Amino acid sequence: MLKKIFDKEKAMKHAPENKHYADIYESWFETKRYTVKNLLEIGVHKGGALRAWLKYFPIATVYGVDIKDKFDRDKPFDRNRLHFAVGDQTDKTFMLNLYDDIEFDVIIDDASHQVDHQWDTFNFMFQRVKKGGVYIVEDIHSSYWPDYKGGFGKPGTFIEKAKQLADYPNYKAYKKMDDRATHQLIESKPTWMEKNVKSVVFTQGMCFIERR
Numbered sequence: 281m282l283k284k285i286f287d288k289e290k291a292m293k294h295a296p297e298n299k300h301y302a303d304i305y306e307s308w309f310e311t312k313r314y315t316v317k318n319l320l321e322i323g324v325h326k327g328g329a330l331r332a333w334l335k336y337f338p339i340a341t342v343y344g345v346d347i348k349d350k351f352d353r354d355k356p357f358d359r360n361r362l363h364f365a366v367g368d369q370t371d372k373t374f375m376l377n378l379y380d381d382i383e384f385d386v387i388i389d390d391a392s393h394q395v396d397h398q399w400d401t402f403n404f405m406f407q408r409v410k411k412g413g414v415y416i417v418e419d420i421h422s423s424y425w426p427d428y429k430g431g432f433g434k435p436g437t438f439i440e441k442a443k444q445l446a447d448y449p450n451y452k453a454y455k456k457m458d459d460r461a462t463h464q465l466i467e468s469k470p471t472w473m474e475k476n477v478k479s480v481v482f483t484q485g486m487c488f489i490e491r492r
């Protein structure tokens with residue numbers, strides 16, 4: 281179903297190399313389709329994906345932001361349910377204040393794909409995901425590509441940094457852990473991020489980070 285919607289709305293995430301995204305999204309969201317209320321997509325292009333999300337999530341309001349205004353206003357859209365703003369994903373103050381009364385069920389980063397932008401934006405925008413919601417980074421394979429400041433195993437890429445999140449769903453275990461030799465507590469106070477990452481899923485081209 282989502283494949284057809286992406287095609288019809290000409291969402292860029294249905295380009296031939298990303299055809300599998302629709303299946304991944306559909307298996308992730310199939311039980312949540314009727315409960316998602318607010319979705320933000322960073323990186324809009326002409327708005328194909330925003331229009332597709334409107335169709336897929338029947339009660340959702342869909343928000344978008346893009347550094348360039350290419351949003352196609354000639355195509356009809358429901359102005360009560362679709363909102364678009366122009367801005368840069370790396371501008372933390374702008375992003376934190378964007379649609380600032382909204383807690384998002386879903387945030388998707390499909391913008392510059394620069395590995396440092398992906399990580400930095402996640403770090404300040406994850407707090408805008410509501411409890412139980414999910415933050416999704418698309419095209420994480422840019423972490424392997426030099427044009428995007430990536431490289432296999434290169435420190436600082438989105439994938440390398442996001443691997444660190446894998447510890448957090450179990451922070452209670454290691455925060456309480458004694459070092460067997462010294463019987464010292466390894467650490468004490470969990471960080472906000474440790475307390476809030478419920479799960480991290482890496483899949484082909486995408487990373488899903490759920491909030492507790």
Ligand SMILES: C[S@@+](CC[C@H](N)C(=O)[O-])C[C@H]1O[C@@H](n2cnc3c(N)ncnc32)[C@H](O)[C@@H]1O
Nearest residue numbers: 291292293323325329346347368369390391392
């Ligand atoms: C792949 S397209 C988005 C496609 C859209 N999500 C879809 O599926 O149809 C990437 C978009 O990100 C925007 N972009 C690039 N750098 C950005 C930045 N720093 N902040 C916000 N948007 C950016 C580009 O202008 C471009 O429209």
